[in-house]
Amino acid sequence: MAIAGRLGGRRHRILFVDAFDSFTNNIVGLLEESCADTTVELVHIDDAGFQKNIESRIDQFDAVVVGPGPGHPSNPDDVGFINHLWQLSEERMLPILGICLGFQSLCFAHGATVEKLARARHGIVNRVTHQDDDIFSGIGDLEATQYHSLRANLGFAAGDDHVSWTPSETCPDLQPLAWDVDDELNGPIVMGVRHTTKPFWGVQFHPESICTNKAGKALIQSWWDLARDWSRRNGREVAPRLQEKQANGTAHKVGGQSNSTSNGDASPGEQGHGPFAEYLLSITDGKISFEQSVSKTIEKLHLPHVLEALGLAQDQVLVLDSQGHPSGRYSIIGLVMPDITAQVSYRVADKTLRYATGPTKQQSIQLKGIEEVWPALQDALDVFQPPIPSAFEKNIPFWGGFMGFVSYEAGLEGIDVAAHPSCEEGTLPDVSFAFIHRSIVIDHHASNLVIQSLLPDDEEWLATTSRIIDHLSSVSGTSDAVGTGVSLEDRSLDLALSRAKVTRPAEREYREKVLRCQDFLASGDSYELCLTDETTIEISGEINEWDLYKRLRRNNPAPHGAFLRLGNMTVIGSSPERFLRWTRGGQCQFRPIKGTVKKGPGMTRERAHEILDSSKERAENLMIVDLIRHDLSGVIGADKTWVSKLMVVEEYETVYQLVSVIEGELPDKRAGLEVLKSSLPPGSMTGAPKKRSCEILRDIEKRPRGLYSGVIGYMDIGGAGDFSVVIRTAVRGSKDSTWRVGAGGAVTIQSTDEAEFHEMETKQSSVLASLFQQQKKS
Ligand SMILES: C=C(O[C@@H]1C=C(C(=O)O)C=C[C@H]1O)C(=O)O
Numbered sequence: 001m002a003i004a005g006r007l008g009g010r011r012h013r014i015l016f017v018d019a020f021d022s023f024t025n026n027i028v029g030l031l032e033e034s035c036a037d038t039t040v041e042l043v044h045i046d047d048a049g050f051q052k053n054i055e056s057r058i059d060q061f062d063a064v065v066v067g068p069g070p071g072h073p074s075n076p077d078d079v080g081f082i083n084h085l086w087q088l089s090e091e092r093m094l095p096i097l098g099i100c101l102g103f104q105s106l107c108f109a110h111g112a113t114v115e116k117l118a119r120a121r122h123g124i125v126n127r128v129t130h131q132d133d134d135i136f137s138g139i140g141d142l143e144a145t146q147y148h149s150l151r152a153n154l155g156f157a158a159g160d161d162h163v164s165w166t167p168s169e170t171c172p173d174l175q176p177l178a179w180d181v182d183d184e185l186n187g188p189i190v191m192g193v194r195h196t197t198k199p200f201w202g203v204q205f206h207p208e209s210i211c212t213n214k215a216g217k218a219l220i221q222s223w224w225d226l227a228r229d230w231s232r233r234n235g236r237e238v239a240p241r242l243q244e245k246q247a248n249g250t251a252h253k254v255g256g257q258s259n260s261t262s263n264g265d266a267s268p269g270e271q272g273h274g275p276f277a278e279y280l281l282s283i284t285d286g287k288i289s290f291e292q293s294v295s296k297t298i299e300k301l302h303l304p305h306v307l308e309a310l311g312l313a314q315d316q317v318l319v320l321d322s323q324g325h326p327s328g329r330y331s332i333i334g335l336v337m338p339d340i341t342a343q344v345s346y347r348v349a350d351k352t353l354r355y356a357t358g359p360t361k362q363q364s365i366q367l368k369g370i371e372e373v374w375p376a377l378q379d380a381l382d383v384f385q386p387p388i389p390s391a392f393e394k395n396i397p398f399w400g401g402f403m404g405f406v407s408y409e410a411g412l413e414g415i416d417v418a419a420h421p422s423c424e425e426g427t428l429p430d431v432s433f434a435f436i437h438r439s440i441v442i443d444h445h446a447s448n449l450v451i452q453s454l455l456p457d458d459e460e461w462l463a464t465t466s467r468i469i470d471h472l473s474s475v476s477g478t479s480d481a482v483g484t485g486v487s488l489e490d491r492s493l494d495l496a497l498s499r500a501k502v503t504r505p506a507e508r509e510y511r512e513k514v515l516r517c518q519d520f521l522a523s524g525d526s527y528e529l530c531l532t533d534e535t536t537i538e539i540s541g542e543i544n545e546w547d548l549y550k551r552l553r554r555n556n557p558a559p560h561g562a563f564l565r566l567g568n569m570t571v572i573g574s575s576p577e578r579f580l581r582w583t584r585g586g587q588c589q590f591r592p593i594k595g596t597v598k599k600g601p602g603m604t605r606e607r608a609h610e611i612l613d614s615s616k617e618r619a620e621n622l623m624i625v626d627l628i629r630h631d632l633s634g635v636i637g638a639d640k641t642w643v644s645k646l647m648v649v650e651e652y653e654t655v656y657q658l659v660s661v662i663e664g665e666l667p668d669k670r671a672g673l674e675v676l677k678s679s680l681p682p683g684s685m686t687g688a689p690k691k692r693s694c695e696i697l698r699d700i701e702k703r704p705r706g707l708y709s710g711v712i713g714y715m716d717i718g719g720a721g722d723f724s725v726v727i728r729t730a731v732r733g734s735k736d737s738t739w740r741v742g743a744g745g746a747v748t749i750q751s752t753d754e755a756e757f758h759e760m761e762t763k764q765s766s767v768l769a770s771l772f773q774q775q776k777k778s
């Protein structure tokens with residue numbers, strides 16, 4: 001008898017069948033961690049090549065895990081070839097574990113009906129009652145996260161003791177192994193089954209979720225033991241992996257580095273650099289320099305004064321501003337210099353990369369798609385390897401490099417979701433970066449200001465700028481505080497704003513959209529949907545954008561403020577949410593916010609904590625934490641990914657928010673950009689599973705989101721990066737009289753349409769009220 005196992009040094013192989021879920025890489029990680037000497041390979045449910053040769057392909061694996069996903073097991077589009085797996089012939093038989101949708105598919109194929117729950121269970125953590133039997137044997141008490149709208153009805157009920165079981169007429173081959181018996185509305189729900197004669201098992205819950213206790217891992221180990229045991233007893237041999245099959249096989253490993261992107265026209269060639277990097281170099285005749293000047297006495301200095309004293313406020317400029325918020329440490333000013341600063345942009349609608357140092361002489365390259373934009377940017381960063389002099393201020397995060405943004409639709413293109421058709425009509429870019437040679441970085445904690453340039457022979461600018469800043473710091477009374485009187489600035493802003501026409505989302509329509517979202521949540525197509533809408537502020541005539549921004553930062557300070565005048569766009573924002581930061585040392589961090597409570601009369605800190613500790617808010621946050629763990633592990637591996645903060649309450653000017661922190665260790669300098677591109681659009685702005693949720697939201701919202709829901713930040717030549725989520729932000733095209741302010745919130749099955757409307761209003765008015773009021777009313 002041949003024994004399947006680690007014979008002759010062969011590693012075990014588990015095939016993971018992915019139904020386009022946003023938790024896949026977490027399961028792959030759990031399998032790799034729990035099943036020793038095992039490689040997990042992934043194939044999508046719609047992989048035609050795999051399906052064509054399914055039997056011979058399956059022969060090459062020790063076992064299969066069929067994953068969770070949106071939709072219903074009766075819908076071929078939702079499960080692809082999964083349903084065929086349950087029909088494998090006797091000689092091809094192998095152990096299969098179904099998780100959630102995979103579990104439902106197993107039940108469905110064996111006679112169960114799969115029905116909507118009376119109330120869906122998304123992000124709910126609950127006890128799973130089991131009898132310490134079969135795959136549940138020895139795992140201990142199990143607390144597990146559930147993400148399902150549907151349930152398998154096997155034609156039998158849980159016995160009072162949850163042990164007794166007689167085969168049902170409809171599903172004679174399935175034996176229940178576990179139940180959730182605590183949900184009064186739904187009644188007992190089957191949580192685990194096994195096939196009575198075949199090596200098929202299934203669980204309705206998610207063993208990989210961050211909130212499932214350690215019994216989740218024990219369950220996988222127990223399944224793996226039983227699976228190998230079955231193979232041994234049945235003399236199953238795993239077919240050897242042929243070299244050529246591996247080369248053009250469709251299954252590929254996840255959990256390690258993601259696939260490299262194809263070389264497009266804008267990417268670096270075999271040798272040397274691509275055309276964009278070469279273009280950047282040509283601006284300074286191939287010369288690269290690095291000079292810094294450090295000023296240390298800046299306690300009294302405030303970012304707006306620096307900008308104004310240097311005459312930067314009224315022209316193209318990029319400012320990432322921590323707005324005096326205690327949790328924001330650095331502010332960065334990137335100077336846009338005529339004929340020197342290269343601006344590079346990309347539009348989803350025409351897939352064209354454009355770059356120039358000014359409005360004329362624009363170069364353009366037709367790309368295959370967004371996947372070719374990233375290598376072009378990385379290539380340009382690689383050109384500038386800074387020599388580090390000893391007196392160098394190394395600790396600041398930005399030495400020079402790209403500052404700019406990526407829109408929501410650019411993120412959609414990356415996950416293969418078509419943008420709303422009206423995206424074609426727009427003229428604003430979806431990716432827009434300036435390569436910054438001259439910059440000023442303020443470290444508010446260390447009271448440090450660094451002036452730096454990548455331009456050769458730029459000492460004069462460094463010296464002049466340094467002198468202006470020294471002078472500013474010495475002038476007493478330079479204060480960021482709000483004056484008591486009404487300034488001239490405020491008067492002219494008020495005049496301009498008095499002509500503004502504000503159009504807000506209508507309550508009835510918004511609430512209807514919330515209900516439509518909930519239909520999709522109830523049908524199993526999504527577990528959470530971040531619904532958004534847009535308020536427009538039309539201002540005829542001139543308005544001073546910089547003054548408007550100063551008002552916003554004064555009234556609604558947040559750690560990720562931004563003032564960008566870049567190309568044909570102006571952005572003023574005060575975002576509280578970091579999307580992704582990575583350091584030169586290889587640490588990376590996501591900080592999703594999910595869960596919002598409005599401040600106001602009667603809302604105490606304690607009450608806010610109580611609300612944010614509710615099942616509704618925690619479920620909302622948990623789903624995004626699991627989603628972001630998946631996004632990050634897809635690039636760096638689950639073993640290099642961890643959650644350092646789970647659902648802590650943070651206080652902002654107008655709201656309390658529930659925040660989690662997901663961190664990881666990057667393998668090399670280029671991985672930061674890899675993580676960025678693989679995680680867009682930000683999970684906190686989509687919902688889960690990401691791809692299906694984005695398709696649903698596009699069809700409900702019926703408009704492109706543009707920069708709102710995208711990211712703003714920098715990528716530095718030394719290998720660091722930091723991006724915020726674009727929320728609480730107003731955007732306009734420079735020739736446009738209309739500002740757009742997006743706002744929304746995560747809709748879950750526990751939401752009410754009324755409360756969701758008010759949450760959206762709260763977020764939208766954190767920007768609107770801040771723009772229209774001279775001073776925040778305390
Ligand atoms: C959608 C917005 O915010 C997002 C949704 C949040 C929520 O649902 O609680 C919180 C922060 C953001 O991730 C917005 O501000 O417009």
Ligand SMILES: NC(=O)CC[C@H](N)C(=O)O
Binds near residue numbers: 068101104149150524
């Ligand atoms: N997480 C899942 O796999 C969900 C399965 C199915 N779409 C449901 O909602 O019940």
